[in-house]
Amino acid sequence: MIARQDLLLATGKQSRDTDQQTIESFGIPGQTLMEIAGNRAADIIMADFPASLSVIFVCGKGNNAGDAFVVARILLNYGYKVTLLPVLGDDGYSPDAQLNYDRLMHLSREMGVGVSLLKKLPAPIEYDLVVDGIFGTGLERHVTSPVSDVVEQINRSGKPVYALDIPSGIHSDSGEVLGCAVRAAKTIQFGFRKLGCYLGKGPVYCGSRELVSLPFPVIYKNEMRIRLADIALQPLRRLSIHQGYEFDEGSVRAGSSGQTGKGSLSHIKRHKYNNGVVHVIGGSPGLTGAPVYAARAAWSLGMGAVRLVYPSAWALSMESLAPQLIKVPVGGSVSQPDSGFFREDDVSAVLHHLQDKVGVTVIGPGIGRRDQTQTFVRKVIQEHDGPMIIDADALHCIKGYEHIISKKRHPEQVILTPHPGELAVLTGNKPQSDLDRLKTVKSLSELLGCVVLSKGNPVFLHSHADQQTIITPYDTTDFSRAGFGDILAGHIAAFLSRTSAPLESCEHALIHGFKKLNQVKSVGKQFPEPSDLS
Numbered sequence: 001m002i003a004r005q006d007l008l009l010a011t012g013k014q015s016r017d018t019d020q021q022t023i024e025s026f027g028i029p030g031q032t033l034m035e036i037a038g039n040r041a042a043d044i045i046m047a048d049f050p051a052s053l054s055v056i057f058v059c060g061k062g063n064n065a066g067d068a069f070v071v072a073r074i075l076l077n078y079g080y081k082v083t084l085l086p087v088l089g090d091d092g093y094s095p096d097a098q099l100n101y102d103r104l105m106h107l108s109r110e111m112g113v114g115v116s117l118l119k120k121l122p123a124p125i126e127y128d129l130v131v132d133g134i135f136g137t138g139l140e141r142h143v144t145s146p147v148s149d150v151v152e153q154i155n156r157s158g159k160p161v162y163a164l165d166i167p168s169g170i171h172s173d174s175g176e177v178l179g180c181a182v183r184a185a186k187t188i189q190f191g192f193r194k195l196g197c198y199l200g201k202g203p204v205y206c207g208s209r210e211l212v213s214l215p216f217p218v219i220y221k222n223e224m225r226i227r228l229a230d231i232a233l234q235p236l237r238r239l240s241i242h243q244g245y246e247f248d249e250g251s252v253r254a255g256s257s258g259q260t261g262k263g264s265l266s267h268i269k270r271h272k273y274n275n276g277v278v279h280v281i282g283g284s285p286g287l288t289g290a291p292v293y294a295a296r297a298a299w300s301l302g303m304g305a306v307r308l309v310y311p312s313a314w315a316l317s318m319e320s321l322a323p324q325l326i327k328v329p330v331g332g333s334v335s336q337p338d339s340g341f342f343r344e345d346d347v348s349a350v351l352h353h354l355q356d357k358v359g360v361t362v363i364g365p366g367i368g369r370r371d372q373t374q375t376f377v378r379k380v381i382q383e384h385d386g387p388m389i390i391d392a393d394a395l396h397c398i399k400g401y402e403h404i405i406s407k408k409r410h411p412e413q414v415i416l417t418p419h420p421g422e423l424a425v426l427t428g429n430k431p432q433s434d435l436d437r438l439k440t441v442k443s444l445s446e447l448l449g450c451v452v453l454s455k456g457n458p459v460f461l462h463s464h465a466d467q468q469t470i471i472t473p474y475d476t477t478d479f480s481r482a483g484f485g486d487i488l489a490g491h492i493a494a495f496l497s498r499t500s501a502p503l504e505s506c507e508h509a510l511i512h513g514f515k516k517l518n519q520v521k522s523v524g525k526q527f528p529e530p531s532d533l534s
Contacts, residue, residue, distance in 0.1 A: 004227070004230070005218060005221055006193075006211055006213060007193070007227040007228040007229075007230055008192055008193065008221060008224045008226070008227045009192070009193050009194070009195045009198060009224070009226040009227055009228060009471065010191075010192035010193070010194060010195065010224055011172065011173045011194075011195055012137035012138060012171075012172030012173055012194070012196075014192070014223070014224055015137050015172070015191060015192050015194065016137060016138065017220075018191065018192070018216050018220045018221065019033065019191065019216075021220045022214075022215070022216050022217065022220065026217055026220075028215060030063070030096045031096050031099055031100070033191075033214055033215075034063065034066050034067055034070055034096050034100065035070055035100075036212075036214055036215070037067050037070070037190040037191070037212055037214060038066075038067050038068075038069075038070020038071045038073075038074065038100070039070065039074055040188075040212040041067065041070075041071050041162075041164060041188045041190075041212060042070070042071045042074035042075055042078075044162075044186075044188055044210060044212075045071065045075065045129070045131070045162060046074075046075070046078060048186075049128070049129055051078055051079040051080055052079055052080065052081070053080055053081070053128040053129060054080070054081040054083065054126065054127045054128050054129075055072070055075055055080050055081065055082055055083070055127065055128065055129045055130075055131060056083045056084075056085055056118075056121070056122070056127040056129070056130055056131070057069075057071070057072050057082065057083070057084050057085065057130075057131045057133055058085045058087060058121070058130060058131070058132055058133065058134055058150060058154065059084060059085065059086050059087065059133045059134060060086075060087065060088050060133065060134040060135055060147075060168075061086075061088050061089070061092050061093050061094065061097065062093075062094050062097060062135070062136060062138070063094050063096055063097055063136060064133045064134065064135060064136035064164055064165060064168075065086070065093060065094075065097045065101075065133050065134075066093070066094060066096045066097030066098075066099070066100045066101075067133055067164045067165070067190065068131055068133025068164055069097060069100035069101045069103070069104045069133075070100050070103075071131060071133075071164070072084065072104050072115070072131075073100070073103055073104040073107050076104070076107060076108065076111070076113065076115065077107060077111075082104075082115050083115065083116045083118060083122075083127065084115060084116070084117050084118065085117075085118045085119075085120075085121060085150070086117065087134060087146060087147050087150050088147070090117055120150075121150055121153045121154065121157070124157040124158055124159055127159060128159065128160075129159060129160055129161075129162065130154055130157070130159055130160070130161040130162070131161075131162050131163075131164065132154070132161055132162065132163040132164060132167060132168050132182045132184060133164050134147060134150075134151075134168035134182070135166075135168040135169065136164075136165050136166065136172075137165060137166060137172035137194060138172075139168070139169070139170075139171065139172070139178060140171070140178075141178065142178045142179035143168070143169045143178055143179045143180050143181070144179065147168075148179060148180050151168065151169060151180050151181065151182055152180060154182055154183075155180075155182065155183045160185040160186075161182055161183065161184045161185055161207075162184060162185065162186050162187075162188060163182055163184035163186070163187040163188070163206065163207075164187075164188055164190070165187070165188070165189055165190050165194065166187060166189070166194050166196060166197060166202075166206070167181050167182040167183070167184045167187060167205045167206055168181065168182045169181025169182055169205075170182075170196055170197070170201070170202055170205050170206070171196050171200075172194050172195065172196040173195050173196050173199075173435060174195075174196055174199055174200050174433060174434070174435040175195075175196040175197070175198070175199035175200025175201050175202030175203070175434060175435070176196075176200050176201065176433070177200075177201050177205070181201070181205050182205065183204075183205050183207075184205060184206055184207045185207040185208070186206075186207045186208045186209070186210060187206040187207060187208070187209050187210070188210050188212055189209060189210065189211050189212065190212050190214060191212070191213070191214040191216055192211075192216075192224075193209065193211055193228065195226065197209055198228070198458060198471055198473060199433075199434035199435055199438070199458075199471075200433060200434045200435065203475075209473075225467055225468055225469055226468075226469040226470075226471065227468070227469070227470060227471070228470070228471055228472075228473045229459075229461075229470050229471065229472045229473060229507050229510055229511060230507070230511070231473065231474065231511055231514065231515075233507070233508060233511045235495070235508040235509070235511050235512035235515070236301075236512065238495070238498075238499070238508055239301060239302060239494070239495065239498055239508075276302065276303040276304045276305075276359070276494065276497040276498050277303065277304060277305050277306075277307070277357050277358065277359025277360070277497060278295070278298040278299075278303050278305075278306045278307070278359055278360050278361075278362065278490070278493045278494060278497055279306075279307045279309060279328075279353070279354055279357075279359055279360070279361045279362070280294045280295040280298070280306065280307070280308050280309065280361075280362045280365065280490065280493075281309040281310075281342075281350060281361065281362065281363040281364075281367065281380070282294065282309075282310065282362075282363070282364060282365035282366045282367045282392075283310035283311055283314050283318075283340075283365075283366050283367065284311070284340060284341040284342070284366055284367055284368030284370070284373065284393075285339075285340045285341065285368070287365075287366030287367075287368060288310070288314050288317055288318070288321075288366060289321075289366065289483070290365035290366030290392065290483070290486045291308060291310060291362075291365040291366050291367075291486070292308070292318070292321045292322050292325075293365065293483050293486035293487055293490065293530050293531070293534065294362050294365045294391070294486040294487065294489045294490035294493075295308045295322060295325050295490060296322060296324075296325070296490065296531075296534040297486070297487040297488075297489070297490025297491050297494070297533065297534040298362075298490040298491070298493050298494045298497075299324060299325060299490075299534075300490075300494075300533075300534040301491060301494035301495070301512075302494070303494055303497060305326055305357065305359075306324075306325050306326065307325070307326045307327075307328050307353065307357065307359075308322060308325045308326065308327055308328060309328040309330060309350055309353060310327075310328070310329060310330070311329070311330065311331050311339075311340050311341055311342055311346075312329035312330060312331050313331075313339065313340035314329070314340060315327065315329045328353050330342075330346045330349045330350055330353075331343060331345070331346045331349070341367075341368050341370050341372070341373050342367060342368075342372070342373045342376040342377070343372040343373070343376060344372055344375045344376050344379065346376055347376055347379045347380055347383070350376075350380055351380065351383055351384060354380075354384050354386065355384075358386065359386065359497060360386065360387045360388070360389070360493045360494075360496045360497045361384060361386055361387070361388045361389070361493075362388075362389045362391060362489045362490065362492075362493045363377060363380060363381065363388060363389070363390055363391070363394045364377070364389075364390055364391035364392040364393050364394030364395065364397075364489075365391055365392050365393075365485075365486045365489060366392065366393070366486075367392065367393045367394055367397075368393055369393050369396050369397065373393075373397065374396075374397040377393075377394045377397035377398065378397060378398060378401050378404060381394075381398065381404055381405070381408075382404040382407075382408075385408070385409055385410065386413070387410075387413040387414070387496055387497075387500070387502070388413070388414050388415070389414075389415045389417060389489050389492055389493055389496070390405075390414065390415070390416050390417070391417045391485065391486070391489040392417075392422075392485065392486070392489075395416060395417075395418050395422045395425065395426060396422065396425055398426075399425050399426060402426065402447075402448055405448045405449070405450050406447070406448045406449050406450075411448060411449035411450045411464075412449060412450065412451070412463070412464065412465035412502065413502060414448075414450040414451070414502075415450065415451045415452075415453060415492060415496070415502050415505075415506060416444070416448075416450060416451070416452045416453065417453045417455065417485065417488065417489055417492070418452070418453075418454060418455065419454075419455040419456065419485065420437065420454070420455070420456050423437070423440060423441070423444075423454055426444065427440055427443075427444055434458070437454060437456065437460060438460050438469070438471075440454075441454045441460045441461075441462050441469075442462045442469060445462040445463065445464045446462075446464050448464075449464050449465070450464065451463045451464070451465075451502045451503055451506060453492075453506050455476075455479075455485060455488070456476070457475060457476040457477055457480070458471050458472040458473070458474075458476060459471070459472040459476055459510060461503070461506050461507065461510075463502065463503040465502075465503075466503045468503060470503070470506075470507055472510060472514075474514055478517055478521075478528060479513070479517070481529075481530070482530075483529070483530030483531075484513075484530050484533070486530065487513065487530045487533045487534055488509060488510070488513060490534070491509035491512055491513060491533075492505050492506055492509040494509075495508045495509050495512075513533055516532070516533045517532075517533065520532045520533075
């Protein structure tokens with residue numbers, strides 16, 4: 001099981017500050033941290049490549065070079081052929097880098113095995129692996145010649161490259177390519193996962209990413225509020241914990257099981273309406289499938305009841321599409337035939353249905369953007385106090401009226417799920433980069449007091465109440481098809497119905513979808529469909 005602190009994402013400054021605090025305040029010398037990092041990186045390399053291979057270390061002058069020198073010394077000691085290419089010269093190293101350079105050369109003399117110092121990259125036939133130790137997390141400027149020339153040669157060599165901490169040329173915060181960057185097969189990150197390895201071009205240039213933990217005291221990590229979604233979670237197990245149990249106050253967030261006293265669990269027989277209730281409000285001309293997808297997704301996760309609320313014009317088609325769901329058609333009369341979309345006149349009927357059976361509401365899938373529908377959506381959101389996921393067209397309906405969320409009694413129980421276009425509509429800002437989108441998501445969540453789940457690659461999730469940001473560590477492009485957003489909304493609603501924890505529910509829904517998609521692909525389906533996840 002991955003420790004939660006090993007999922008933290010640090011900016012370059014946070015990483016350097018923690019390193020410095022550990023050295024100065026806690027008394028662990030920098031060379032000790034470097035020795036641990038280098039030894040563990042060497043272990044990773046030796047596990048992937050057999051001894052006797054030729055490894056060329058391309059180094060700068062700072063502590064990233066020092067890490068490389070430690071790795072080189074360990075590999076030399078285990079029979080690898082080691083060559084150094086100090087692209088900025090072989091003098092003027094940082095103190096810890098110089099210390100480890102000297103140790104490497106001392107071992108070379110003791111073993112009687114030469115370590116060559118090159119001035120240019122040799123032909124690819126002369127080496128098997130490149131270790132990138134040129135620049136670390138402090139790089140802020142574009143990479144220029146002569147380093148850029150070497151970087152381009154490395155990338156054209158066809159040889160595997162292992163980057164230490166972060167590929168040289170990648171900005172540690174944004175993932176931006178600073179002119180050019182090393183393309184690594186694997187990036188071995190030290191101490192913390194670097195934010196830039198998961199944003200922008202970072203994932204492309206990092207290859208696979210592996211963390212080497214360092215003995216940083218946890219007290220120095222408290223300011224880090226961004227982490228990866230935990231793919232080791234078992235979402236279905238989390239749902240089953242709540243199945244058939246009554247949770248006293250405090251038990252849901254604590255995740256307790258079996259204790260007595262406050263926060264204890266007591267087994268009870270449940271009626272369907274006490275076993276998770278989800279209401280899905282949606283549907284309009286040409287878009288009746290979206291609310292059905294969302295409702296089926298919630299139903300697939302074991303809800304006691306899923307109530308599909310839709311304009312009565314679609315009653316016939318809804319019966320055939322979703323026989324397992326409870327149907328709640330609204331609107332329409334002899335004097336005013338229903339035209340298939342929600343109107344302001346439908347608000348009271350819908351609120352009555354929501355209040356009749358307490359549950360989680362999803363509003364927006366396929367609901368449309370007609371003027372009367374927009375008024376309907378805003379009034380339902382404003383007047384209903386229960387937990388709510390605002391999705392799809394409902395996000396367009398609240399543009400300019402976002403204050404109705406911040407003024408709710410419990411805005412922290414509201415989840416917005418915009419894709420990038422919807423995020424731009426809500427904020428009036430079209431993010432120009434992943435880092436820009438991340439900041440926009442956090443600002444919107446803080447402004448409204450709610451949870452914001454920004455769909456895209458990666459997904460960004462921020463909770464004002466938890467003061468936590470979560471980023472998906474996997475490729476989400478398979479979800480970039482119509483219908484998957486509706487499925488996600490239904491899954492979130494199901495988890496929220498059982499856990500009452502919005503941030504946790506979003507993370508579990510994301511991981512459940514990811515694992516389910518992988519199961520579908522593992523049996524040979526190349527292009528999974530939304531229905532495969534429900």
